[in-house]
Amino acid sequence: NYLVLARPDVGLDIRARPHTTLAQWSRMPMNSIQDLANRLAIYLAAYKHYVELKSKAGLLDVAIFGEPLARDLAEIVFDYKDLVNLNLETSFPAVDLGSLPAGCAIQVTLSVSTTKVVETQRKFFEHGLDRTYSALKFIALRDKQKTYKNQQITRSRGTFDFDPDRDIYDLGDLFRILVAEANSEKLEAACNRLEAEIGSAIRPYLLDADRPGQHLRSLLSAHDVRTTDAVQALQSFGMTRTIYSNSLSLAEASSRELIQYVAEQFWISSDWIEGTYDHIYSGAPGAEKTTDWRRSLRGAYDLVARADANGEQLNVIVPVWPDFRELDAIDDVVDFEARNYEHFFLVARKSNDFSVDCFRRVISDPLSYRKCRDGLFLLFLAAEIYEIETQRKTYIDVYQAQREHIRSCYLGDMFLVDVICSGRLVRNHKDFIYSDGTAVLKATQDVPNRLVNWLQDNLTEFVARRSSLLPVIISFR
Structure with a gap:
């Protein structure tokens, strides 16, 4: 060093x-x-x-x-x-x-x-x-x-x-x-x-004396926060342009209250900002605490509804893969050290007090685990039902990013915003399940045939518990 x-x-x-x-x-x-x-x-x-x-x-x-x-x-x-x-x-x-x-x-x-x-x-x-x-x-x-x-x-x-x-x-x-x-x-x-x-x-x-300042500057720089917006957002903590311009002075000004505020604004670990822990997202707020999202359509719907209530848009980040059907053919792998282990993120995007988009890491799970892949289709179905029921345009965008970038973010060495920016938007959930305004939902050929009965059963159970006039049938190609 x-x-x-x-x-x-x-x-x-x-x-x-x-x-x-x-x-x-x-x-x-x-x-x-x-x-x-x-x-x-x-x-x-x-x-x-x-x-x-x-x-x-x-x-x-x-x-x-x-x-x-x-x-x-x-x-x-x-x-x-x-x-x-x-x-x-x-x-x-x-x-x-x-x-x-x-x-x-x-x-x-x-x-x-x-x-x-x-x-x-x-x-x-x-x-x-x-x-x-x-x-x-x-x-x-x-x-x-x-x-x-x-x-x-x-x-x-x-x-x-x-x-x-x-x-x-x-x-x-x-x-x-x-x-x-x-x-x-x-x-x-x-x-x-x-x-x-x-x-x-x-x-x-x-x-390490100026580590909090270094981490704050790297965090805000990665999210393209302008100096004017940073100083304005931190003004109540006594921030000035002079303090902000230097990592050491920024570290000196980084009270626990300031660090906690920034951590909550960017859904980042406050311990990482302080320099007491190396993982950017470990212990960060906002992660989904249960697996209800992949167990039932009700759990997936609740997640979509909570994100929308918070003014957030959901994004899925998966590794670059030639074909989604080929992805579904892989065996279950949950060992992180295994060569064919694949990971994915479900993140929620929202503008914050710093006038930029921040990303909440809602779900971080192995894509190479079949139940997690199945859960993604539940989320796609939930997003379409939520749009029909609320008449609010709802999209879950699907990004592809390099496997090593996703892995690096999972290990806490890389920001989600960098993973998003280095990847590419390939689809949204309507490329898998969509409504054409009829009483029947449509599932595209990218939805595995083995999920036909499971998704239909979830939809039937969900509609039976609600009074709204929702589609009760999914038509598969």
């Missing part, structure tokens, strides 16, 4: 040698505040990425891991000269760090919720700490909330004064303070402190 480093002084990206270490890069010539700010941003992004991964797994002890770093950064940012770790000898109530001359106590925590603020203040006053410290600050190792408006938060009590907008910080806030002050000595000191932390604990994670 190559470490890609932005160097504003030359206006280009420099690809360092594969074995260039972070420490070696940190000693490369730096000649501006901007250089130092970029260097610090990389270190902070790496640290935050590490904290996020560890805390999700329940493996992070803030008291051991976060307090020493927070103490040193607070001394640099706020000019404290004697900030003491109060937990070194015993677990101190309510707060972790304190400066007697400044009259300030600091609580270091993974995240600062309103509940956390209220509970910390309660203990703070119960133990009479307001007689020693007139100020209380919070430093979060992860992102803080956008607002803290709860009336239970104490703003003033005697000499004690607290303002959530002023006294609650996350690492991004500390970074902004240092950059705004533009003090090269402070920036250098913060860089050195984080370099020491990274060197001892999280250097292996550095190359």
Whole structure:
């Protein structure tokens, strides 16, 4: 892997040698505040990425891991000269760090919720700490909330004064303070402190620091999202063109709420966006949870109806195959490693908040399994019945794509939109089952003869349960 480093002084990206270490890069010539700010941003992004991964797994002890770093950064940012770790000898109530001359106590925590603020203040006053410290600050190792408006938060009590907008910080806030002050000595000191932390604990994670940004950019690029539309869709999360233009700044701005929103807009795994899992679609929302679609016409009809209610159009993606009858002749194969294993997708297409089509992976199953192939014809029949009953034009388009592309998408290495774009539209469901306006549905020669009785039985059962005047017979060629 190559470490890609932005160097504003030359206006280009420099690809360092594969074995260039972070420490070696940190000693490369730096000649501006901007250089130092970029260097610090990389270190902070790496640290935050590490904290996020560890805390999700329940493996992070803030008291051991976060307090020493927070103490040193607070001394640099706020000019404290004697900030003491109060937990070194015993677990101190309510707060972790304190400066007697400044009259300030600091609580270091993974995240600062309103509940956390209220509970910390309660203990703070119960133990009479307001007689020693007139100020209380919070430093979060992860992102803080956008607002803290709860009336239970104490703003003033005697000499004690607290303002959530002023006294609650996350690492991004500390970074902004240092950059705004533009003090090269402070920036250098913060860089050195984080370099020491990274060197001892999280250097292996550095190359992944901007992974959420990389994944977001690749996702939006694959779907041809324009910068204007991306910034507009993410505006409520504080997105700007400047942030969006850089993977690292985009990663820094990628809160859990933003990532979840994008995942739901594109039906993508939020874990993949965050970089904690490699499969693009594993655990993604929107997949069909049952096999009712291939067990009964009622199940297939419900799927078609749900998609239409969501404003979606269904598409089938199958491997390139010379003839559908030849496809039906293959033996059942469900072993993914088998040479003659074939896969298919049923996806739902819909325009999203980013002004592009997104694709929901509704069904992902082996096409080389006969019951799945049979289920596709149930879906075709259901789509035609749904159109007759609702008088809404309904199509299930059939695409052919390269087998290796479908396989790659199944393995989570390729976007559905890329599979669709690299394939070709060959048919729709009416090329298999259609209505010509009479009381009899027509099945074309591409519907296997062995399905005649099964499809007819499903149609008979379905119509018997409904009051609508639907066709009750399928005519096969």
